[in-house]
Amino acid sequence: MSPLPDPALMRQDAVSIFQAGITAADPYQAVKRYLAPELLGNYSKVHLIAFGKAACAMAQAAQEIIPADRLAGKGIAVTNYENVTRIDNVEVIGAAHPLPDAAGLNGALIIADRVQNAQQNELVLVLVSGGGSALIPYPAGQITLQEKIITTDLLLASGATINQINCVRKHLSQLKGGGLARLAAPAHVHALILSDVLGDDLSAIASGPTVADNSTYADAIEVFKVKGVWEQVPINVRKHLEQGKLGNIAETPKPGDYIFKNTGHTLIGSNTISVNAMLQAAKNLDYETELYSDHLCGEARTVAATLVAQCVERRLPKAGALGEVSLQNKPIALLAGGETTVTLKGNGRGGRNQEMALAFAIAVEQHGLTGNWVFLSGGTDGRDGPTDAAGGIVDRNTIKRMVQAGVNPIELLENNDSYTALKASGDLVNTGATGTNVADLQILLIQPAP
Numbered sequence: 001m002s003p004l005p006d007p008a009l010m011r012q013d014a015v016s017i018f019q020a021g022i023t024a025a026d027p028y029q030a031v032k033r034y035l036a037p038e039l040l041g042n043y044s045k046v047h048l049i050a051f052g053k054a055a056c057a058m059a060q061a062a063q064e065i066i067p068a069d070r071l072a073g074k075g076i077a078v079t080n081y082e083n084v085t086r087i088d089n090v091e092v093i094g095a096a097h098p099l100p101d102a103a104g105l106n107g108a109l110i111i112a113d114r115v116q117n118a119q120q121n122e123l124v125l126v127l128v129s130g131g132g133s134a135l136i137p138y139p140a141g142q143i144t145l146q147e148k149i150i151t152t153d154l155l156l157a158s159g160a161t162i163n164q165i166n167c168v169r170k171h172l173s174q175l176k177g178g179g180l181a182r183l184a185a186p187a188h189v190h191a192l193i194l195s196d197v198l199g200d201d202l203s204a205i206a207s208g209p210t211v212a213d214n215s216t217y218a219d220a221i222e223v224f225k226v227k228g229v230w231e232q233v234p235i236n237v238r239k240h241l242e243q244g245k246l247g248n249i250a251e252t253p254k255p256g257d258y259i260f261k262n263t264g265h266t267l268i269g270s271n272t273i274s275v276n277a278m279l280q281a282a283k284n285l286d287y288e289t290e291l292y293s294d295h296l297c298g299e300a301r302t303v304a305a306t307l308v309a310q311c312v313e314r315r316l317p318k319a320g321a322l323g324e325v326s327l328q329n330k331p332i333a334l335l336a337g338g339e340t341t342v343t344l345k346g347n348g349r350g351g352r353n354q355e356m357a358l359a360f361a362i363a364v365e366q367h368g369l370t371g372n373w374v375f376l377s378g379g380t381d382g383r384d385g386p387t388d389a390a391g392g393i394v395d396r397n398t399i400k401r402m403v404q405a406g407v408n409p410i411e412l413l414e415n416n417d418s419y420t421a422l423k424a425s426g427d428l429v430n431t432g433a434t435g436t437n438v439a440d441l442q443i444l445l446i447q448p449a450p
Contacts, residue, residue, distance in 0.1 A: 007372055007395050010331075014376040014393060014443045015429070017281045017333065022380050022431070024277030025438040027054035027129060027194050030268040031061035034192055039266075040066065043123040043188065048075030048090065049111055051136045052129025052206055053097070053381045053437040054194050055079040059090045059127060062192075072122065076114060078107035078135050082383065082433035098156065098386075099149050100137035108138040108175055115180060118187035126180065126189060130196025130381065130437030132206025133166060138174040140240060141249065147234040148172060158227040159299065159343030162197065166207040170252050171220040171244060172237060176207035177252035178259070184210075185259040195270040196380075196437045198295045198338055202265055210263055213252035217244030271439045274380065275337040278441060287333035287445065296338025296442060300352045301359035301413065303340050307375075307444065308363040329448045336442040342385075348417020351385025353377040353440055357392030357427070358418040362409055365399045372396065373446040378429045381437035387419050389428040391440070401425035 040046060046066050050059040059077040068089070075090035084094040095104030118124050139148045151172065155165045170177025181189050189210055197204040203211040221241050224230040230238070243249050253259055275294055282289045296303060340352045350358075356377045364373070378384065378391030402409045405424035412421040422428045 007374065007397070010372060010374040010445050011393060011395060013285050013287075014374045014445055016285070017278050017335070017443050018376055018378055018429070018441055020281035021274035021278045021441045022434050022436065024274045025194065025269045025380055025436040027057040027269065027436050028061045030194060031058045031127065031192060032065070034266050034268045035062055035065050039190060040070070040123065043070070043121060045072035045119070045122040046070050047072045047114055047118050047122060047124045049114065049124060050075065050077040050127035051079070051107070051111070052132040052194070053080055053083055054129035054435055055127060056083055056085045056087060056092060057435045058129060058192065058194070060087050062125065062127060063087060063089050076107070076111055078104065078111070080131060080135065080433070083435050095135045097131045097134045099152055100134050100145065102145060104135050104137050105145050108136040111136060111180070112138060112175060112183055115184040115187070118184055120186045122187050124184045124187050124189045126191040126210055128191050128206050128209070129194040130206070130439070132209070133169050133176060136175055140172055140174050141236075143172055143236050143240055147236050150234055151237050154229055154232055155223070157344045158229050159341045160223060160227055161297070161341060162339055163204055164223045166204050167215045168220045168223055169207045170213050170215060171217050171241060173207065175209050177213035177215075178208060178211055178257070179252070180209035181211070181263050182253055182259050186262065188262040190264045190266070192266050192268050194268055194436065194438065196439045198271060198297065198439060200267055200270050200272070202267070210265065212255040212257060212260055214254065216251060217241050221245060269436070269438055271337040274438050274441060275335060278335050278443065282333035282335065286330070288330040289333045289335065291336070292334040292442070292444070293336040293338060296336040296340065298340055300340040300342050300356040304356045304359035305363045308360060308367060331445060331447050334444040334446070337439060338442070339439045342416065344416055346415030346417060348412060348415040348420060349385070349387055350416055350418035351379070351387055351389070351391070353379055353384040353391030354387070354389060354418035354422055354428070355413070355416065356442070357394045358409060358413050358421050361394040361398040362413060364396070370396070371447055373444065376429060376443045377440065378431070379440050380434060382431040382434040388430065389419065389422070390431045391429045392418065392422045392427050393429050394427050398425050398427055401427075
């Protein structure tokens, strides 16, 4: 019998497949494909506005296409600090993510001022990518930036989904939830959108600054109450939401509002596109491919356990089982895309992808499964939570390496300290900032039992 596949080679394959997903979301190439001359029309001026983790790459492509004599002053790009790059004719502003900061507020004020001054015969070209919600904070009413930061932190720690977080953000902001389109009217607005939201709901991507919003102040209040944190919300935020619910503050613009008469959108990249690219890459590497989920969500460690129970157990032999793994069975690639959540209970470091990878390795060990497998979960933006890693990649020897390094993986998982565990075993995925963001990708490679 031929030897089993080399786990190191399977790890290389997993990284290669992950990279294919990131490449498919290349924001520069996406703008080049979709920003056609006819989209620019005959507008006298084009105001170039970009925000999100892919803002610089998108702005770079756009400024190469827009005729210089039609560009209204310098373009504006607000991105996270790691992705800041110099661009001709574009003012680039670095800001914090996922918690907003003063630099982001400054960028939001500049954007608001620019779009408010756009004229009816001019085009506001908005380049939107994931992370935009946190990068351009413009608190509404009497809410301070610090109160908005506390609120965002509270939502993240509560395990709120991205849609729940965005619902709140829209009702605390002057730009989100259609706010930018309202400021720009009556100028024409067109948004090129790189989606980091599952299902590509345009109103959820960067909290939909140019899109009508169906949610209400009442919905935003309900998010906090469902998560049991309403009483911890800063008083000014609670007052604002309560006044909005009473009708004393204008709602976000709704579908059919006149301000959207001259507003258009084009989706230029998404998690689905990246998952499809991974499927093709896995096929090219001679794996039997299967789409596990194109909407992977839920608590990270729960999702990991479910993935083990439903997918690995029926294909990997149990410890002590008779027989060897047969190489007549083609190796399998189970692929997914999505965005899970983590409810913080400890004070460790990590992100949802690292937590899922660690939980997966522990669950496999607890099931007593053997055989060759590799599991990678990573963020396409190259940053998972408040760490320098994109995610984690684990295999059948991960837990052994952790124990040999003197760490207890179960205790670290309970403390939400997946970063320490994966660093000890050499299983962090480090890509650096990728310049794009289309949520997360998961790759499970396994050599099946006969």
